[in-house]
Amino acid sequence: MQPKPIALKILDVVSIISIAAATYLALFFAPTEAVMGQVQRVFYFHIGTAWVAMLGFILAAVAGIAYLVTKNMLWDRFEVAAVEVSAMFFFITIALGSIWARPAWNTWWTWDPRLTTAAVTELIYIAYFMLRQGIEDPEKRARFGAVYSLLGGLSAPITFMVIRLFRTIHPVVIGSQSAAAQGGFSMTTNMRTTFFFALFAFTVLFIDLIWHRIRLGGLEEKVEQLKLEASI
Amino acid sequence: MKKTSPSLLKATLAIVQKDLAAEFRSFELISAMLVFSLLVIIIFNFALELDIKTRQSVTAGVLWTTFAFAGTLGLNRSMAVEKDRGCMDGLLLAPVDRSAIYFGKAISNLAFMLIVEAVILPVYSMLYNVNLFRLDLLGVILLGSIGYSAVGTLLSTMSAQTRTREILLPILLFPVAIPVLLAAVKASNGLLAGAEFSEILTPLNILIVYDVIFIAVAFMVFDFVVEE
Amino acid sequence: MFLETIPDTSGYMIAGFGVCFAVMGIYILSMYLRGANLKRDAEMLESLQVENKKTKSKTDTAKKK
Numbered sequence: 304m305q306p307k308p309i310a311l312k313i314l315d316v317v318s319i320i321s322i323a324a325a326t327y328l329a330l331f332f333a334p335t336e337a338v339m340g341q342v343q344r345v346f347y348f349h350i351g352t353a354w355v356a357m358l359g360f361i362l363a364a365v366a367g368i369a370y371l372v373t374k375n376m377l378w379d380r381f382e383v384a385a386v387e388v389s390a391m392f393f394f395i396t397i398a399l400g401s402i403w404a405r406p407a408w409n410t411w412w413t414w415d416p417r418l419t420t421a422a423v424t425e426l427i428y429i430a431y432f433m434l435r436q437g438i439e440d441p442e443k444r445a446r447f448g449a450v451y452s453l454l455g456g457l458s459a460p461i462t463f464m465v466i467r468l469f470r471t472i473h474p475v476v477i478g479s480q481s482a483a484a485q486g487g488f489s490m491t492t493n494m495r496t497t498f499f500f501a502l503f504a505f506t507v508l509f510i511d512l513i514w515h516r517i518r519l520g521g522l523e524e525k526v527e528q529l530k531l532e533a534s535i
Numbered sequence: 536m537k538k539t540s541p542s543l544l545k546a547t548l549a550i551v552q553k554d555l556a557a558e559f560r561s562f563e564l565i566s567a568m569l570v571f572s573l574l575v576i577i578i579f580n581f582a583l584e585l586d587i588k589t590r591q592s593v594t595a596g597v598l599w600t601t602f603a604f605a606g607t608l609g610l611n612r613s614m615a616v617e618k619d620r621g622c623m624d625g626l627l628l629a630p631v632d633r634s635a636i637y638f639g640k641a642i643s644n645l646a647f648m649l650i651v652e653a654v655i656l657p658v659y660s661m662l663y664n665v666n667l668f669r670l671d672l673l674g675v676i677l678l679g680s681i682g683y684s685a686v687g688t689l690l691s692t693m694s695a696q697t698r699t700r701e702i703l704l705p706i707l708l709f710p711v712a713i714p715v716l717l718a719a720v721k722a723s724n725g726l727l728a729g730a731e732f733s734e735i736l737t738p739l740n741i742l743i744v745y746d747v748i749f750i751a752v753a754f755m756v757f758d759f760v761v762e763e
Numbered sequence: 764m765f766l767e768t769i770p771d772t773s774g775y776m777i778a779g780f781g782v783c784f785a786v787m788g789i790y791i792l793s794m795y796l797r798g799a800n801l802k803r804d805a806e807m808l809e810s811l812q813v814e815n816k817k818t819k820s821k822t823d824t825a826k827k828k
Binding site: 304326329330335336337338339340341342343344345348349352388391394395398399402403405406508512515516518519522523525526529530532533 | 771776778780802805
């Protein structure tokens, strides 16, 4: 692995600062929500991680198409990075959603469409890794991975459509006048600032982690290549 | 004299014909799917409290779960048979557009699923005193089965080439097929409960959208997934 | 809707942020560990390669004689 480029070092620092700032905003700057109390503060990170996860899954699908068209392994490396980092963030999304649900709806989990499909989406990406693990040939692995990340990337937005169209107890925070679902709330200015800054901070962190994972992927390929040569 | 390769339609139909003919000789696939489906329904009877009231709300779910599991069985076996008999290699060598192989396999897989469903529906109707012989319900079942087969055929082609083979298919298929199953269950439920058409229209639309998107994608991508 | 008191859900809040940082921390740690292991493997394999080349050139020259 080549030495860390300066841009990445800077990005590391910026990521840490951004996340720290977002944490401060979420914990202290944003007002306490009247109905749910302090737990509502996890909402900013819940949405932040959800946003980057969804972004990542879509990027993975695009990378899949790019690989199939160009056959360039760099796209495969990017795709794996996107899926892995996004799966990690989405796990946090689901966990935070569950932690928020407990005091808000008095249950750790409900099988309402949005939560169920969030779990399903996460399972798609776990399946993605199981698929890759079952293939030894790197070229075939890249091909199959690309196809599956494309299928997954199509399934995720359809899932999102299903959310909006079916009745749900999940709060619709953005774009609703009245909090028709339980636990909804409208945002004050401070909340809005925190919200958008959290989105920004997680986007920065997301790019940083993907970059690191891509570098790791390059090292993985190098070792695999060396092992192949050694076995000849 | 140069022999022109058969048209896509001809090739597709030829493959469907081959699969159906082979199956009707032995019935090993359909019989296995049928027996399995019956067993699943019986297990559901023990697993769930199916008194008259709950039966109404659960019928759609039980049916689609059964179809999904039986479908997986059929998809796996159908692909395994190709590999075992070496048919796949033969098909790949033939001067035929690869998409014909995809459409052919998908249609025959769909056919097997529909045949099994055609038997299960009357059986379930009898066992639980529910009228399932409605044209609109059959339409929903058809749409759902199409989507399931379309994705399932593509994924079974992939899983057949991995180390874990058949075990991997459900893991790959179920999460991606959830929109189909969810929409199909919602639509079926709505129909059986006599809901307003506007309520059923939404899941119906999702079914159609899903079918169109995934058939198109599977057809475009199949070439990358079939063995060299 | 006017509430007398805001419920104290700070325990859940701490759990939430805790989970978030724990998972991110574990992931970053796993990337670091994987990188370290791979570097070690690469070095070992590369030195093996060098040794093989040396012994190969020795046997080649031995064969020529």
